[in-house]
Structure formats: C-alpha cells, structure tokens
Amino acid sequence: MTEQILPETLAVSFADLTPDLVLDAVDSCGMHCDGRLLALNSYENRVYQLALDDAPPVIAKFYRPQRWTDAAILEEHQFVRELVAQEIPVVPALVNATGDSLHQYHGYRFALFPRQSGRAPEIGDAATLEWLGRFIGRIHAVGATQTYHHRPAIDQHTFGIAPRQWLLEHDFIPPDLLQAYTSVLQQALDGIARCYERAGDVAMLRLHGDCHMGNVLWLESGEQAGPHFVDFDDSRMGPGIQDLWMLLSGNRAEMQSQLTDILVGYEDFFDFEPRQLHLIEALRTLRLLHYSAWLAQRWDDPAFPAAFPWFNSQRYWQDRILELREQIALMDEAPLWPV
Known part of the structure; x- marks a missing residue:
C-alpha cells in the first residue's frame, strides 16, 4: 500500500500550492499563461486547466508528495507514449525540448497534458x-x-x-x-x-x-x-x-x-x-x-x-x-x- 518516498518531496504540502505558484511553475516550462486558471475535480493530485497566451489550454497535474517515485511516474508516462505510438486514443504527458515529461518547481513535481474534451459514453449501447x-x-x-x-x-x-x-x-x-x-x-x-x-x-x-x-x-x-x-x-x-x-x-x-x-x-x-x-x-x-x-x-x-x-x-x-x-x-x- 505504501510506495517508496522521495526525500525531495517530504517538505512540500498542497496547502502551499497557491495559484501564483501554479502559474509560475507552468511558465517555467516555457508556456506563458494569461492568468486564467481553473481547478479541476481531483483529490489524489492537484489538477488545473490553464489558458495560454498563444496556444490551446493545457492541464497541469501536480503529483501528491510521498506517493509515487520519479521512476514510477516516468514508467506511466512511457506506457502512455507506447499507446500513442500504436494510435490508441489516450492523452500523454507533454514532452519538452529536452525530452522531459516530469518537471519540478519549488519541490513540487508536475506534468502537463493537452486538454481533452468529450462526454461520458453511453453504457447502454x-x-x-x-x-x-x-x-x-x-x-x-x-x-x-x-x-x-x-x-x-x-x-x-x-x-x-x-x-x-x-x-x-x-x-x-x-x-x-x-x-x-x-x-x-x-x-x-x-x-x-x-x-x-x-x-x-x-x-x-x-x-x-x-x-x-x-x-x-x-x-x-x-x-x-x-x-x-x-x-x-x-x-x-x-x-x-x-x-x-x-x-x-x-x-x-x-x-x-x-x-x-x-x-x-x-x-x-x-x-x-x-x-x-x-x-x-x-x-x-x-x-x-x-x-x-x-x-x-x-x-x-x-x-x-x-x-x-x-x-x-x-x-x-x-x-x-x-x-x-x-x-x-x-x-x-x-x-x-x-x-
């Protein structure tokens, strides 16, 4: 039930994850937000939709400290990229110019995703x-x-x-x-x-x-x-x-x-x-x-x-x-x- 804990994640808390810090974290990845931020329904992590100046909105997921190791998060990212390579409709973490999909800012680990729209499926069909x-x-x-x-x-x-x-x-x-x-x-x-x-x-x-x-x-x-x-x-x-x-x-x-x-x-x-x-x-x-x-x-x-x-x-x-x-x-x- 308990996953390996990363030492660098022990000190941070979601209580200190302010809107300004979220905006600055995304900006540190070279994506310039226009200030509009919407908190999405998530409890395990903290997830936000952010509007950008010159691109479609992105989803920022800030990972719960002390849950997954970096290696565990990157394994998931790699699996999803394998699915994308087979043209399976999933939503992968965005990769920056140096090939990184997991980022850190002031002790918080986060990833960015393209926004995916859609509705719930009709399970009776x-x-x-x-x-x-x-x-x-x-x-x-x-x-x-x-x-x-x-x-x-x-x-x-x-x-x-x-x-x-x-x-x-x-x-x-x-x-x-x-x-x-x-x-x-x-x-x-x-x-x-x-x-x-x-x-x-x-x-x-x-x-x-x-x-x-x-x-x-x-x-x-x-x-x-x-x-x-x-x-x-x-x-x-x-x-x-x-x-x-x-x-x-x-x-x-x-x-x-x-x-x-x-x-x-x-x-x-x-x-x-x-x-x-x-x-x-x-x-x-x-x-x-x-x-x-x-x-x-x-x-x-x-x-x-x-x-x-x-x-x-x-x-x-x-x-x-x-x-x-x-x-x-x-x-x-x-x-x-x-x-």
Missing part, C-alpha cells in the same frame, strides 16, 4: 461497449509487452492485506465496531483468496488501473470520434479483468449483457482468459478495502474532510461491515459469465 472493448484490448496488447518495475501490482496484498493492517494500526475503526469489522474483514480476505485460487495462474499486465466511465471521454464526430482514455495515474500491473469489470453496472443480467458486448470488441485484439471471471467480485472487494484506507491515509489533507464529510463516522463503518458481508456472499456465487 452495445456498439459503444464493443468499441470500448476494442480499445481496451489494444491497450492490454501493448501493456502485455513489458512489465512495470517501479509500480506495485493490484493484488491481495497491496489492495487487501496492507490496507487492513494500516487501518487497524491507526485506530480509525470505532472501538465498539472493531471486533465486528475485524471479523468480517478477515472473512472477506478469505473469500478473496478463494476467488484467486479458483482463477488460478492469471497473467499480469500493465493496466489503466482505474478504468471507470469517468476516465473515458467520448467524441461524437471527426477523425478522433469515439473513446479517449485519460488519467493513467493509477496504472499498475494486474489481471486484465480489472479494466473491464469497472465498466459494468446494473443487475446480474445487465452486467452479463454488457460484458458480452465488451468482450466482442476486446477479443479482436487480445485474448481473454475466462478464468479471470472468478476475480470480478474479489477485485471489487479489494477496491472497497483499498478505498477506505485511501481516505484514512489522506485525512490530514484539508480537501478530504471537506469533500468526504461522511467518512470515519459511526455510520460509515457500520455500512462498510454490511457492504463486506454482501461481498462475501457474492464471492461465493457462480462468477459472472458472458451470455
């Missing part, structure tokens, strides 16, 4: 889902050609065991719920382990990692019509199904239909291992565990209590216990299967 599947298949075909060396994988330890350990060591669980939460958490981890055992030896590859509909922008017309995949900040090694299950929603029959449409396009470019289907509910459970720990680990960032006022209340942890009990039952059911 079979053709749209097939189109999404084709491009995710192409992403995975490229992702399978190399491995990450500086980014952790999505697995039982990083998204399950490590978050549990962190939460229990930092006294976030109310004392009167601690026994119930600890018990259901162990049952959930046992259920996850059984799902992985049923799946067997599933191939790991470089993924988008956070491939929900909010990270897919759809263009209606023109040469670039169709899906554009953005924000590879959570890219990791993991099973391919991780980038597919997050596109599914609704009841079981609806998800089966959606999965069928996605796989029609996906398998045009990359082979799908059916045994990965045993991991869908396990990965969903791991994401829930990871999310609670993620909120807790960021709780000293003033943006988090303001954005998530319901977190760390008695009701929050009661709901998590019920949620995990539901997931435990789902993990023991027959896996979702395309129709």
